[in-house]
Amino acid sequence: MIDRYDKINLQNRLIKAGIRPSIQRLTVLEYLTSCNSHPTADDLYSELIKDNPSLSRTTVFNCLKLFVEKGLINDIDISSDSTRYDDSCRAPHAHFMCRRCHRIFDIPFDMSALKVGNGFISDNVNLFFKGICPECAKQQN
Amino acid sequence: MIDRYDKINLQNRLIKAGIRPSIQRLTVLEYLTSCNSHPTADDLYSELIKDNPSLSRTTVFNCLKLFVEKGLINDIDISSDSTRYDDSCRAPHAHFMCRRCHRIFDIPFDMSALKVGNGFISDNVNLFFKGICPECAKQQN
DNA sequence: TATAATTTTGTACTCAATACAAATTTATAA
DNA sequence: TTATAAATTTGTATTGAGTACAAAATTATA
Numbered sequence: 001m002i003d004r005y006d007k008i009n010l011q012n013r014l015i016k017a018g019i020r021p022s023i024q025r026l027t028v029l030e031y032l033t034s035c036n037s038h039p040t041a042d043d044l045y046s047e048l049i050k051d052n053p054s055l056s057r058t059t060v061f062n063c064l065k066l067f068v069e070k071g072l073i074n075d076i077d078i079s080s081d082s083t084r085y086d087d088s089c090r091a092p093h094a095h096f097m098c099r100r101c102h103r104i105f106d107i108p109f110d111m112s113a114l115k116v117g118n119g120f121i122s123d124n125v126n127l128f129f130k131g132i133c134p135e136c137a138k139q140q141n
Numbered sequence: 142m143i144d145r146y147d148k149i150n151l152q153n154r155l156i157k158a159g160i161r162p163s164i165q166r167l168t169v170l171e172y173l174t175s176c177n178s179h180p181t182a183d184d185l186y187s188e189l190i191k192d193n194p195s196l197s198r199t200t201v202f203n204c205l206k207l208f209v210e211k212g213l214i215n216d217i218d219i220s221s222d223s224t225r226y227d228d229s230c231r232a233p234h235a236h237f238m239c240r241r242c243h244r245i246f247d248i249p250f251d252m253s254a255l256k257v258g259n260g261f262i263s264d265n266v267n268l269f270f271k272g273i274c275p276e277c278a279k280q281q282n
Numbered sequence: 283t284a285t286a287a288t289t290t291t292g293t294a295c296t297c298a299a300t301a302c303a304a305a306t307t308t309a310t311a312a
Numbered sequence: 313t314t315a316t317a318a319a320t321t322t323g324t325a326t327t328g329a330g331t332a333c334a335a336a337a338t339t340a341t342a
Contacts, residue, residue: 013230020308022320038225038236038245042298056322061299064226071264076225076236076245078267082329083218084179085205089154095179095217096261104179104217107257114268116248119275120237123212126219126269127255134260161339163289183329197291202330223298 006030017070027052028063029072038076078128079104095126098133105133147171158211168193169204170213179217219269220245236267239274246274 010029014021027048032039039047045060067073078084078097084104094109109127116122151170155162168189173180180188186201208214219225219238225245235250250268257263 020319022307024321032226032228033230036247038227040220040223040225040298042223044226054322058300058323059321062321065299068226072229074227074229074265074267076219076227076267076269078217078219078269079181082181082183083216084181085173085185085209086179086215086217087173088213088215089174094257096257096263105261106177107261114270116235116237116270116272119278120246120248120270120272121278122237122270122272124215124271126215126217126267126271128217128219128267128269129255129257129261129263130265130267131257131261131263137260137262161288163338165290181329195291199292199331200290203290206330 013072017067017072019066019070019072024052024055024059025063025066027055028060029067032067032073078126094129096129096131096133098136099130100132100136103133154213158208158213160207160211160213165193165196165200166204166207168196169201170208173208173214219267235270237270237272237274239277240271241273241277244274 007026007030010026010033011021014025014029019025028044031044031048037043041061041064042057044064045055045057048060049055064073064075068075078095090106092109092111094107094111096105096107097103098105107129111125111127114125114127148167148171151167151174152162155166155170160166169185172185172189178184182202182205183198185205186196186198189201190196205214205216209216219236231247233250233252235248235252237246237248238244239246248270252266252268255266255268
């Protein structure tokens with residue numbers, strides 16, 4: 001159960017992000033904050049429906065989408081629509097996705113310094129930035 | 142049109158990766174290598190079907206999946222099934238996805254050093270490793 | 283040439299995510 | 313308070329990326 005202090009905390013986080021703290025939104029954010037895993041929308045829905053029988057699956061998707069837009073949470077996902085492919089023979093580079101025009105740019109980047117330790121054996125690294133590309137930044141004004 | 146030298150090059154890349162160089166596989170790899178964009182499977186299919194009317198959409202998906210498995214190309218995509226979410230309030234960390242057990246691990250990582258320049262305005266960074274987690278590495282032997 | 287193994291093709295299907303409109307809740311005005 | 317407007321939630325219908333599967337075609341091996 002979520003205590004009063006935490007509830008106010010969560011409310012403040014929503015308000016600061018410009019989101020009206022409805023019960024459903026608090027519920028979704030509370031679960032995300034308290035769990036250490038990386039749940040999918042359906043993970044959340046399956047879990048939360050237990051104590052909130054009237055909760056709609058669409059609401060969970062709506063909340064998550066809104067939270068990501070407002071920068072409250074991260075979506076561990078890279079391409080907004082479908083998987084994209086990239087010839088790994090090319091020079092190492094990071095990717096940048098523009099939130100406005102949805103293009104993906106190659107960013108020259110030396111990835112060789114990026115390592116995981118502690119027994120993890122990595123064979124692939126992806127570095128992904130999101131934001132506004134130079135063109136869209138100009139147009140915005 | 143793809144010239145003879147390139148064709149042999151592509152063939153060698155496939156063979157080295159342990160993939161039999163069928164016409165369809167060469168076609169898909171050739172397009173991926175020559176284009177500078179980050180096409181989706183359907184992008185590829187729509188383009189290649191023009192000159193290869195008998196090409197199947199499934200074949201394109203099969204090729205891409207195989208190429209990624211063999212490390213020939215990268216998929217710019219993070220979660221294998223559906224989008225996962227992550228409270229951004231938590232300490233900055235990278236992610237590691239185990240190819241065997243498909244779990245996603247948090248990896249403590251100082252992301253503050255990761256910057257894009259050149260007029261790109263980034264508000265979000267994702268660093269994603271793929272490979273084998275310590276547990277699965279042990280079990281493997 | 284026959285047989286086995288691999289690859290391709292095409293149809294049917296799954297399921298995450300979205301569109302949309304009705305119902306409900308919350309805020310604002312009179 | 314009551315009426316009205318705005319925002320949110322709900323549920324159904326739909327989309328579309330990706331997969332399962334088996335038949336057809338191709339390629340390798342005996």
